[in-house]
Amino acid sequence: MIAFNVPAVTGHELAYVQKAIGKHKLSGNGEYTKACHRFFEERYGFTKCLLTTSCTDALEMCALLLDLQPDDEVIMPSYTFVSTANAFVLRGAKLVFADSHENHPNLQAEAIAPLITPRTKAIVVVHYAGMACAMDQIMALAEQHGLYVVEDAAQAIEASYQGRQLGTWGHLSAFSFHETKNINCGEGGLLGINDPRFVARAEILWEKGTNRSAFFRGETDKYGWVDLGSSFLPSELNAAFLWAQLEQLDTIQNKRHAVWQYYWQALSPLAAQGYCQLPLVPPHATHNAHIFYLVLPDLDTRTALIRHLAQQGVHATFHYLSLHTSQFYRDQHDGRPLPHCDHFSDCLVRLPLHFHLSEADQAQVVAAVQSFFLSA
Numbered sequence: 001m002i003a004f005n006v007p008a009v010t011g012h013e014l015a016y017v018q019k020a021i022g023k024h025k026l027s028g029n030g031e032y033t034k035a036c037h038r039f040f041e042e043r044y045g046f047t048k049c050l051l052t053t054s055c056t057d058a059l060e061m062c063a064l065l066l067d068l069q070p071d072d073e074v075i076m077p078s079y080t081f082v083s084t085a086n087a088f089v090l091r092g093a094k095l096v097f098a099d100s101h102e103n104h105p106n107l108q109a110e111a112i113a114p115l116i117t118p119r120t121k122a123i124v125v126v127h128y129a130g131m132a133c134a135m136d137q138i139m140a141l142a143e144q145h146g147l148y149v150v151e152d153a154a155q156a157i158e159a160s161y162q163g164r165q166l167g168t169w170g171h172l173s174a175f176s177f178h179e180t181k182n183i184n185c186g187e188g189g190l191l192g193i194n195d196p197r198f199v200a201r202a203e204i205l206w207e208k209g210t211n212r213s214a215f216f217r218g219e220t221d222k223y224g225w226v227d228l229g230s231s232f233l234p235s236e237l238n239a240a241f242l243w244a245q246l247e248q249l250d251t252i253q254n255k256r257h258a259v260w261q262y263y264w265q266a267l268s269p270l271a272a273q274g275y276c277q278l279p280l281v282p283p284h285a286t287h288n289a290h291i292f293y294l295v296l297p298d299l300d301t302r303t304a305l306i307r308h309l310a311q312q313g314v315h316a317t318f319h320y321l322s323l324h325t326s327q328f329y330r331d332q333h334d335g336r337p338l339p340h341c342d343h344f345s346d347c348l349v350r351l352p353l354h355f356h357l358s359e360a361d362q363a364q365v366v367a368a369v370q371s372f373f374l375s376a
C-alpha cells in the first residue's frame, strides 16, 4: 500500500538528539530551542516566536493572550481541524462560523463582515493546504472594527501572500510540526507573535505562569507565579529533531513541490474533462505543496474513488468534517447553513504526498486515479 503520509526524516535527526542528550539538558528552552527560534525570527520576521508542544498548544496560547471572556465571539471557518475551535471554546468564547469559498476550502473574506457584532473579539483564519486567505482584506476589516486576527498557519510553513510569509500578517499565529506536516518533530508547534504587546505575557504563559524566562536573562532577581500558564514548551529532544529538519527545509520543500507539480500536470486533463477539480491557488498566494487534493462532484463518487484507490494499493483520505454540524457543537451553532463547507467535507480527497514518495509510487497514484475515471 502506498502510504498517505510518511513523516520526513532527512538524516541528521538522530545525531542531533544524541547531541542534546550529551548536553545533559533535556527540558525546554535549551540551545536547540533557541536555535529554532532564531531561525524562524530571521527567516520570517516575527517580533518573537516560541516553540510549543503542538499547534494546538500554540492556539491555546493565542486564546489566553487575547484574554477572551465568556460570550466573546470569535469568527472562524467551519472547514478546519477541531483544535482551531477548541482553543477558543476552552476560554468560553462563542464560535461564529464563516463559510468557505465556493471553489476553495478557505473562508471567504467577504463572508466575515456580516458576522461582526459588538461582542466579536477576534477573527481566526486557516490557510488550508498552505494556501493563503485574503489577508490584506481581512486585516483591513479587523482594523476597522478593532478586532484581533489569529492565523492558524498549522499547514502554512514556507507559504506566502503578496510575498509575505503566512503567519506574519495577524497579531498572532500558530504553526504545526506534527508528523503529517511538511516539517515535523513528531508532535510540535510554534507560536508566532507579530504584535509586541503580547511578547512578555507569552513568555510567562509558556513557562507555567512564571517569570522564569525573564529571571534567566537577569531581568528580575527572583521568579514566581505571576499569571495563568501551562507547560507549553517542548523538550530539547523535540527541538533537536526539528533543527535537523530546518537545516533541510529547502530540500524537503523542493521534493514536495516536485510531487505536487507532477500530480497537477498528470491530472489536469481529467479536470479539463470535468471529472474533478484540482486545487485552486488563490490570487497573490504562493503555496507550499502541503496537500494535493481533488474535489469530486458528490459524496458517492468520492467514496467510490477512495475505495478504488485502496484496491489499487493507494491510501487516499478525505479531510475535515464541518464543525458546525459536529456532535459537540451543532447545538451551539446559530443554524446558518454553510453549504460550501459541507461540499468540501463531502467531496474533497487528498492524495499521498510526502518527502519519501518515490517516482514509481507517484506514477502508480496517477494511474490509479486515471483508471477510476477512464475505465468506468
Ligand SMILES: *Cc1c(COP(=O)(O)O)cnc(C)c1O
Pocket: 053, 054, 055, 056, 057, 080, 081, 083, 084, 126, 152, 154, 155, 175, 176, 177, 178, 187, 188, 189
Ligand atoms: C494539524 C493542524 C492543527 C493541529 O496541529 P497539532 O500540532 O497536531 O496540534 C491545527 N489546525 C490545523 C489547520 C491543522 O492542519
